Amino acid sequence: MKHKLLGFGLILSLSACSNINQIDAKSANVSSPDWQAVPLPAKLAEAYQWQPVGFISDDFNYEQKNKAFYQKWYDNHIRGWKGPGATYFSADHSFIQNGQLVLTAASVPANQQGKTIDYGNFKTKKTIYTGFVTAKQNIEYPIYVEASLKVSSLALANNFWMLSDDDRNEIDVTETYGDSDKTVTHMSTNYHIFKRDPVTNDYLEDYGHKQQFATTADKAKLNQDFHRFGFFWKSPKYMEFYLDGKLVRTLTDKNDLNDPDGHFMDRGMRIIFDMEDHVWRARKGITPSKAELSDPSKNKMFVDWIRAYKPNL
Structure with missing residues (x-):
């Protein structure tokens, strides 16, 4: 039987088949006013009964990065990776303002740039x-996650993505570059299934990298206002991507999803928000200038909220 989600003050007990059911709903941001009036995508709302997942849902309605924030989030990469290319991840370049998580970019002083x-x-x-x-905790399928984002206006990737702790599985809900009229309209979706050395974890091969693009109906610039980026991870072999509640991509083993080892997207993954300077673009000279990096009207990526729901399949 199909059930329609009528609101968000709904069932707070979670599926007994997952460790997610240990979350304290009273402190879990599961029915925040920030998204309470925002329906789930109609396709999903009509297909399943949904239960909120508190440990990843967050409205960021804090005065600063406080204890409540750090209960859910690490302020950097979990193993200290500094970032690709010229990127240098820094806990000093994220903060809370006006109930939003804000990520910033800036120039690194010469004496701190390293080798x-x-x-x-x-x-x-x-x-x-x-x-x-x-995120401090991994999410596991089946789950729907959705974040309200406004990207920066820099030649950096503004990212909402997920990565398994063994670095084998990666889902890019969006990698949006804010520097051109074309790229700033694109929700760029992608996935990677990496083959790695079992001893060193070194990269050997990428079975994925099947990028696709989506735009809003009016091709809105994603740095001008907030838009909703959603991902339904139904199973290791079936996933859907949503932009402002509209289905824009279905990824399955019947089309672009490939894994010769047969595992597909079977690992828990951590949600990540960040900005990155990608080497392949920097090689072409596409990278922000010092003036752009210091411009507060351009150098910020905003996350208004993130929410998650489990379906009763």
């Missing part, structure tokens, strides 16, 4: 500070 790194036909030091915020 030059050779990426093959491209060399760089760590010249761009950016914020990086990671």
Whole structure:
């Protein structure tokens, strides 16, 4: 039988088949006014009965990065990765303001840039500070997650993504570049299933990298206002991507999803918000200038809220 989600002050006990059922609903941001009036995508709301997931849902209605914030989020990469290319992840470049999580970018002083790194036909030091915020707990399928974002206006990737702790599975709900009229309209979805050395964890091969793009109906610029980016992880072999409640991509083993090892997206993953300077673009000279990095009207990515729900399949 199909059930329609009529509101968000609904069932607070979670599925007994998951460790998620240990969450204290009273302190879990499961029915925040920030999204209470925002319906789930109609396709999903009509197909299943949904239960809120408190440990990842967050309206960021804090005065600062306080104890409540740190109960859910790490303020950097969990193993200290500094970032790709010129990127230098920094806890000093994320903060809470007006009930929103704000990630910023800035130039790294010369005496803090470290050694030059050779990426093959491209060399760089760590010249761009950016914020990086990671969930403390993994999410597991089946689950729907949705975040309200406004991206920066820089030539950086503004990212809402997920990564397994063994670095094998990655889902990019969006990687949006804010520097051009074309890229700033794109919700860029992608996935990666990495083959890694079982001893060193070194990268060996990428079975994925099947990028697709989606836009709003009016091709709105995603740095001008907040938009909702959603991901329904139904099973290891079936996923859906949503933009402002509209289904924009279905990813399955019947189309773009590939894994010769047969595991697909079977691992728990952590949600991540960050900005990155990507090497492949920097090689082409597409990277923010010092003036752009210091411009407060351009150098911020905003997360208004994130919410998550489990379906009764």
